Amino acid sequence: MSKRDELNIDQQQLAEAWRSALPQSILEADRATVLPDESDPKSLRITIDTAGHQMYSFDFKVTYIDSREVHVTLIDVEKENKTVDERTDIIQQLVQDYTRHIHECAQALKVLTHA
Incomplete structure (x- = not known):
């Protein structure tokens, strides 16, 4: 009964699943890139590029705590390839x-990640 609830899915498969599911969770015009985190087999790197005139790019690290729960860390926010202040209200709201969308996507993928 002490079997730990661990993530049991290949990182490449996981990234593929996120690539197909995440666009359903974010705004239609926004673009998401999902890559395996090469330094951590339980993590993915997600970049979300906002649509419209703002042209922000958000980099997140998403780490599976167990097969259902993820920890989301903001790595960086850029605008036109320059790092911007992440503390502004608009950036904080978008983050x-x-x-929230990333957590929703993790919930949607529970059927895949929770063996």
Whole structure:
């Protein structure tokens, strides 16, 4: 009964699943890139490029705590390839929105990640 609830899916398969599921969770015009985190087999790197005139790019690290729960860390925010202040209200609002969308996507993929 002490079997730990661990993620039991190949990282490449996981990244593929996120690539197909995440666009359903974010705004239609936004673009998401999902890559395996080469330094951590339980993590993915997600970049979300916002649509419209803002042209922000958000980099997140998504780490599976267990087969269902993820920890989302904001790595960087850029605008036109330059790092921007992440503390502004608009950026904080977008970070909160994208973090929520990432958690929603993790929930949607539970059928795959929770063996």
